[in-house]
Amino acid sequence: MTNFRDHMGRPIVAVTGIGVVTSLGVGKADNWAALTSGKSGIHPITRFPVDHLNTRISGMVDFLDSSSKGASPLTYELAETAAHEAVAESGLDSSDFGGPLFLASPPVELDWHERFSLYNSDKQDAGAERLLRVARGLKELDIFETTQFGSIADRLADRFGTRGLPITLSTACASGATAIQLGVEAIRRGECDRALSIGADGSATAEALIRFSLLSALSTHNDIPEKASKPFSKDRDGFVLAEGSGALVLESLEAALARGATVLGILRGCGEKADDFHRTRSKPDGSPAIAAVRAALADAGLSKDEIDYVNAHGTSTPENDKMEHLSLSTVFGERIGSMPVSSNKSMIGHTLSAAGAVEAAFSLMTMRESVIPPTINYDNPDPAIVLDVVPNKKRNAEVRSVLSNSFGFGGQNTCLVMAREPV
Amino acid sequence: MSNPRDVVITGIGLVSSLGEGPDAHWQKLAQPGLQPVLETARFAPYTVHPLPEIDWNLQIAKRGDQRQMETWQRLGTYAAGLALDDAGIKGNDELCTTMDMVVAAGGGERDEAVDAAILAASESRNDRDVLLNEKLTTELRPTLFLAQLSNLLAGNISIVHKVTGSSRTFMGEEGAGVSAVETAAARIRSGQSTHVLVGGAFQTEHSDMLLGYELAGYLHRGPWKPVWQRQGAEGGGVVSGSGGAFLVLEQRDHAMSRGRKIYAELGPVVSGRARRSRGELDAEIAGLLSQAALPNGRLLAMSGASGAHAATTAEKTALDAVETIAARGFSTLTGHMKEAQFPFAVALAALAVDRKAAYPVFDAAAEKPFEGIPASVLATAIGYHQFEGMALVKSA
Numbered sequence: 001m002t003n004f005r006d007h008m009g010r011p012i013v014a015v016t017g018i019g020v021v022t023s024l025g026v027g028k029a030d031n032w033a034a035l036t037s038g039k040s041g042i043h044p045i046t047r048f049p050v051d052h053l054n055t056r057i058s059g060m061v062d063f064l065d066s067s068s069k070g071a072s073p074l075t076y077e078l079a080e081t082a083a084h085e086a087v088a089e090s091g092l093d094s095s096d097f098g099g100p101l102f103l104a105s106p107p108v109e110l111d112w113h114e115r116f117s118l119y120n121s122d123k124q125d126a127g128a129e130r131l132l133r134v135a136r137g138l139k140e141l142d143i144f145e146t147t148q149f150g151s152i153a154d155r156l157a158d159r160f161g162t163r164g165l166p167i168t169l170s171t172a173c174a175s176g177a178t179a180i181q182l183g184v185e186a187i188r189r190g191e192c193d194r195a196l197s198i199g200a201d202g203s204a205t206a207e208a209l210i211r212f213s214l215l216s217a218l219s220t221h222n223d224i225p226e227k228a229s230k231p232f233s234k235d236r237d238g239f240v241l242a243e244g245s246g247a248l249v250l251e252s253l254e255a256a257l258a259r260g261a262t263v264l265g266i267l268r269g270c271g272e273k274a275d276d277f278h279r280t281r282s283k284p285d286g287s288p289a290i291a292a293v294r295a296a297l298a299d300a301g302l303s304k305d306e307i308d309y310v311n312a313h314g315t316s317t318p319e320n321d322k323m324e325h326l327s328l329s330t331v332f333g334e335r336i337g338s339m340p341v342s343s344n345k346s347m348i349g350h351t352l353s354a355a356g357a358v359e360a361a362f363s364l365m366t367m368r369e370s371v372i373p374p375t376i377n378y379d380n381p382d383p384a385i386v387l388d389v390v391p392n393k394k395r396n397a398e399v400r401s402v403l404s405n406s407f408g409f410g411g412q413n414t415c416l417v418m419a420r421e422p423v
Numbered sequence: 424m425s426n427p428r429d430v431v432i433t434g435i436g437l438v439s440s441l442g443e444g445p446d447a448h449w450q451k452l453a454q455p456g457l458q459p460v461l462e463t464a465r466f467a468p469y470t471v472h473p474l475p476e477i478d479w480n481l482q483i484a485k486r487g488d489q490r491q492m493e494t495w496q497r498l499g500t501y502a503a504g505l506a507l508d509d510a511g512i513k514g515n516d517e518l519c520t521t522m523d524m525v526v527a528a529g530g531g532e533r534d535e536a537v538d539a540a541i542l543a544a545s546e547s548r549n550d551r552d553v554l555l556n557e558k559l560t561t562e563l564r565p566t567l568f569l570a571q572l573s574n575l576l577a578g579n580i581s582i583v584h585k586v587t588g589s590s591r592t593f594m595g596e597e598g599a600g601v602s603a604v605e606t607a608a609a610r611i612r613s614g615q616s617t618h619v620l621v622g623g624a625f626q627t628e629h630s631d632m633l634l635g636y637e638l639a640g641y642l643h644r645g646p647w648k649p650v651w652q653r654q655g656a657e658g659g660g661v662v663s664g665s666g667g668a669f670l671v672l673e674q675r676d677h678a679m680s681r682g683r684k685i686y687a688e689l690g691p692v693v694s695g696r697a698r699r700s701r702g703e704l705d706a707e708i709a710g711l712l713s714q715a716a717l718p719n720g721r722l723l724a725m726s727g728a729s730g731a732h733a734a735t736t737a738e739k740t741a742l743d744a745v746e747t748i749a750a751r752g753f754s755t756l757t758g759h760m761k762e763a764q765f766p767f768a769v770a771l772a773a774l775a776v777d778r779k780a781a782y783p784v785f786d787a788a789a790e791k792p793f794e795g796i797p798a799s800v801l802a803t804a805i806g807y808h809q810f811e812g813m814a815l816v817k818s819a
Contacts, residue, residue, distance in 0.1 A: 127539035128630030150595025410578025
């Protein structure tokens, strides 16, 4: 008889559907083919002029209908596309999903194109006064909806027939992992048998790029875009802003097997710990990241020796990669030097609010396919970071369990432990 | 019957135009005929309920921390500090590092001067995208981004008050506040958390925060009126207010073992998403009322009604239909505080339970008196545009 409860007596949570979109393409098949052949999705920015910009490359998703329509429409389409793939794979009804929705998405703001067009549709007064007067005369809700933080989830809830009040969340770069964690927790608490967790981010606007640039967070290696993201390399100089989405259908193992679903993997543990050190820098001793990893292992009921592979946060910023190495070597000890640790961001860039979900999707595929995607652009290793980063070429390997790290601006750290088999 | 895993409220941090702290709010709101604090000139034709004078140093000791935030984050961090102080948690490392946190947040303030300059220049330029790059790269203050990020209110609470057990930020107007309280309560009931900081803040005195309502014409214009009396008046019915509300929710056993004062028990928290365009709101509100396990007898309800015409009419009709309910629309006196609205409603409900007295009517023309001791108080937040929630707060 299958055991449906974990080491703490909670329902075991299975994954029965996976969807993903990145700059490498739509869907698991295209993404996996590109990812395992070491292909980069980073390319020159064409969505807006790059005059005056220090960073002129990104991993934007430029091939969807909404790619040029602003952050809110694109984030919706990214979420919808990934969720559609995941729900279809699960075999559940794609218009009557029947469980709660957890959406990780970027904070919304009135798009500059809308701001310009509202402002220039009138001549009276100036500044905010004019905008407000024009705003109250609008007859359509389209622009309004793009400024409401709950609108994307509301539309997704309509589209997929999810139950109840959808939760839209942000834990910065950990958001996607948090969306999955919330789904896992809802199932474990017995509130539902299934949950739809999505991370989506289509917010790579000029202003977003400039904001990150002003914080010196972005790579400025513009000349060869596909070489710009180089996690764990000595000459890494920042992350590459990117877009994407990942979606998981989570189900109690019992409910999944009862309806004859294919179990794609197990969401075995989640751990988190907030940092109180600084708004953009992590505590020098790495203690919050260390605590998050350890909390995820404890929640999963696995010892540090039972993790086969780490899907790193690996942003390619000087700070993150150093801190991540410190925390991993603290937790895993000497073993870290021989344990595969790779960063998907070397190929897809940093998909921000989506990253945790996108990388969870890839982690699950890593186990299913027994192939570890490489860290590309690893030509100049950082001697201070001794890791087996699966350099430049994929590796065939049995992977029974994965730790996936997400560490956010603002000190929000979330780690997920996934396993191939229920026990 | 009490259960060791009941959710109880042991800390309340409030800021609104009426003042700061639970005592100040109780004293003001218990005065019959209290007049609201209004700012009618700065944002005319809109009226807002402005922030009171606040000495930020009292809760945010380092000037450097204050400088890294704009008013919205300062306000939330301040209100969170009040709640932690009230619960006897502030400064207690053991309790802070194990405390979970769920914050309901929108976004922070943009630089109005930079935006206005860009818009002004756009009138004479066709290369607006280039204009944007030109101005934003040179005129934006680099750290302003951090003051705008939704999750950085929680980030600042971790930095200033050392709350680091976990940190989640929910977005989505009133619904974010509902989900934050609901999730925090579910964590405690299931044994995942022993104590959680939950709440939000809204700083309305910024043109973008008004624009967030007015792009759909939701704001009330013309002379101020109580929240229930704005139907048919000029504009959309919402008068916003600056404020913040944080609660410390705690497992009953945890609170008792450290000998803390308990304001009230947080009973059922229920939420929903009516498809309003299909006319589902009335049925949704009625459904939530039945799920909230309302007690027999008279019931005081702290309504978070925004004034938005359709939603407020639906809520008023539903509450009036239950003869035993005496509602208080607190937005009449505080304005609508968006993400903070539901935590604020729950806080006011807990105060009434704790003080064993109901609030007087805030609007004599639309509200019924309530005599006697309110053993349970309902808190509601029916979103001005979407999402609905309620909670029943009970004597501990």
